[in-house]
Amino acid sequence: MRYPALDALRGIAAFAVVTHHAVLAGLLPVPPGAWTTLSRYTPLHLFVNGRASVILFFVLSGFVLTMSLEGERPGLDGWLRFAGRRLCRIYLPYAVAILVTASLSAATTSRAPLPGGWAARLWSQPATPDLVARHLLMPIAWADLTLDRVAWSLVHEIRISFLFPLLLAAARAPVLLVAGCLAASALGYAGSDCASLACLPYNGSTTLQSFAATMFFVPFFAVGLLLARHRARIARVVGQAPPAILAAAWIVAIYGLIAPFKFEILPDVGVGAAAALLLSLVLPGGGPARLLDTPPLPWLGRVSFSLYLCHLPVLALVLRIAAGADRSATLGLFLLLSLLAAAVFHRLVEAPCVGLGRRLATGRDRRIGYAGPKVEKTLAWTRCRPAD
Numbered sequence: 001m002r003y004p005a006l007d008a009l010r011g012i013a014a015f016a017v018v019t020h021h022a023v024l025a026g027l028l029p030v031p032p033g034a035w036t037t038l039s040r041y042t043p044l045h046l047f048v049n050g051r052a053s054v055i056l057f058f059v060l061s062g063f064v065l066t067m068s069l070e071g072e073r074p075g076l077d078g079w080l081r082f083a084g085r086r087l088c089r090i091y092l093p094y095a096v097a098i099l100v101t102a103s104l105s106a107a108t109t110s111r112a113p114l115p116g117g118w119a120a121r122l123w124s125q126p127a128t129p130d131l132v133a134r135h136l137l138m139p140i141a142w143a144d145l146t147l148d149r150v151a152w153s154l155v156h157e158i159r160i161s162f163l164f165p166l167l168l169a170a171a172r173a174p175v176l177l178v179a180g181c182l183a184a185s186a187l188g189y190a191g192s193d194c195a196s197l198a199c200l201p202y203n204g205s206t207t208l209q210s211f212a213a214t215m216f217f218v219p220f221f222a223v224g225l226l227l228a229r230h231r232a233r234i235a236r237v238v239g240q241a242p243p244a245i246l247a248a249a250w251i252v253a254i255y256g257l258i259a260p261f262k263f264e265i266l267p268d269v270g271v272g273a274a275a276a277l278l279l280s281l282v283l284p285g286g287g288p289a290r291l292l293d294t295p296p297l298p299w300l301g302r303v304s305f306s307l308y309l310c311h312l313p314v315l316a317l318v319l320r321i322a323a324g325a326d327r328s329a330t331l332g333l334f335l336l337l338s339l340l341a342a343a344v345f346h347r348l349v350e351a352p353c354v355g356l357g358r359r360l361a362t363g364r365d366r367r368i369g370y371a372g373p374k375v376e377k378t379l380a381w382t383r384c385r386p387a388d
Contacts, residue, residue, distance in 0.1 A: 004301075005282040008292035010060055011300030011307075012046075013053035017150070018311045018338055020050030024118040025315060027331040045258035052257045052271045054153050058217055059275040061157060062224020063231075065164045079165055081361045086161045088357030091139065093309060093350045094154055098135045101147045101313040102127040111320040122316040123147065142203070142210040148312050152203040156214045160221050167218070171225055181219040188215025220272045227279055239284035246281070250288060253278040306350050307342035314338045 022028040046052065069082060105127040114120050124146050125131055134143040138151060139158045145151045170177040191212030192204045202217075204210040227234065238246070256274020282289040300307075311334075318334045 003283065003285075004298060005285065005289045005292040006060060006063070006279065007301030007304075008297035009278070009282065009301075010057065011297055011302075011304045013056050014304035014307045015300060016047045016053045017050040017308060018335070019047040020053075021312060021315060022331060022334060023048045025319065026115070026117065026119070027327055027334060029327075041258075043254055043258060046254075049258060051268075052275075055220055055268060055271045056257065056275040056278070057153065058156075058220035059224040059227075059272060059279060061161075062164075062221035063228045063279060064224070065161060065221070066168060066225045066228035069165065069168055082165065083162055084360050085357035086158065088353045088360065090154060090158055090161070092353040092356070093305070093345070094148075094151060095136055096349050096353075097309045097313070097345070098132060098147055098151075102132045102135075104313060104317055105147065108317065108320045111323065114316065114319050115323075119315075119319055121146065121149065122312060122319070142205070142207040145203070148309065150308055150312055155203060155210065156217045159211070159214045160218060163218075164221065164225075167222055167225055171222075171229060174226065177222055177226075181222045184215045184218050188212045188218070192216060220275075223272055223276045224279070227276060227283075231283055234280050235283040238280055239286070246287065249277060249281055253281060303339075303342040303346040303350075306346040307338060310341040310345050311338040314341050 019028060068085075105123045109126065114122055114124075125144070127147065131147065134141070135145060135147055135151070137143065138145065138155050167177065167181075170180060189212075192202070192209045193212075202213050204213045241249075253274050256270055256277065282292065314337045315334055318330060318337060322330050322333060
């Protein structure tokens with residue numbers, strides 16, 4: 001079963017990451033006074049709080065992966081087929097994006113340097129073969145992801161995806177799943193040394209710390225897993241709830257995502273809970289969830305992963321070639337090119353990679369005489385994010 005509203009949520013979250021980075025780069029300033037209050041304590045804050053969007057991506061990924069594994073052949077062969085699809089879905093588009101980004105960075109090194117502050121972190125190292133190789137090894141080793149910094153979340157996405165069948169098996173004993181995930185998260189928080197590091201992005205500074213950081217994010221995937229396992233019951237309860245209760249729940253979910261806290265462990269937990277509540281509210285459809293079917297939100301959901309991958313290289317490129325230009329014009333160019341790049345990348349790279357993963361999986365099924373689940377049924381759900 002497909003839930004189009006969740007695609008739209010993913011698209012909104014991806015666009016919120018784009019606007020968040022525009023704010024960090026100084027292209028979308030938050031004026032002082034009343035506008036600061038408005039952007040801080042209203043739903044507008046979602047668009048300057050990119051980390052909340054990433055936590056939402058992780059919860060969505062747990063939901064999606066659970067659905068994609070339902071009916072999957074058990075054992076090593078099933079895991080290999082699943083892992084192959086995930087590599088085609090996440091890693092191959094990422095690798096193409098890194099190669100294209102390295103080429104753009106190398107071709108524009110003679111342009112004006114990027115401005116100071118946060119934007120100076122973009123393309124802060126020459127695009128050497130060594131840097132590119134380190135980016136491509138990111139699932140198994142720590143890397144300073146200066147070519148495309150949003151890849152910090154893909155590191156955790158890929159690693160946890162490979163372990164996800166184990167989480168699904170542990171879900172047969174929910175208490176064991178919850179206890180294990182909380183223990184892993186606590187160990188990961190301590191092992192990543194994030195308390196003394198500027199963990200934005202939350203990726204540590206060594207390979208060991210990077211893997212520890214991955215452990216910290218496991219519970220968010222588990223939350224999505226539990227939502228998917230009990231989605232019918234959740235949809236029934238939400239669908240029968242009184243309107244006043246639903247209205248209050250929507251307010252709690254939205255404000256849980258935009259809570260103006262510092263990026264520390266407790267706010268992440270709060271955002272994860274709010275993301276779970278938000279997903280629960282859209283499962284039955286109807287009500288405010290119908291608004292998520294309004295164009296262009298479905299389209300934005302389809303290209304969300306490509307938008308997430310492409311927008312920072314576009315930002316770095318625009319800042320280099322439009323140095324000294326009017327800030328509003330630069331912002332408009334950045335947003336327009338980001339959406340255009342997402343559409344092109346989705347058509348030429350992302351969709352073919354997804355198709356390749358499907359063909360590899362179904363081809364293996366034919367060789368071993370196993371029909372397997374209909375991959376087409378869950379293909380639309382494998383766009384995580386924002387992977388997801």
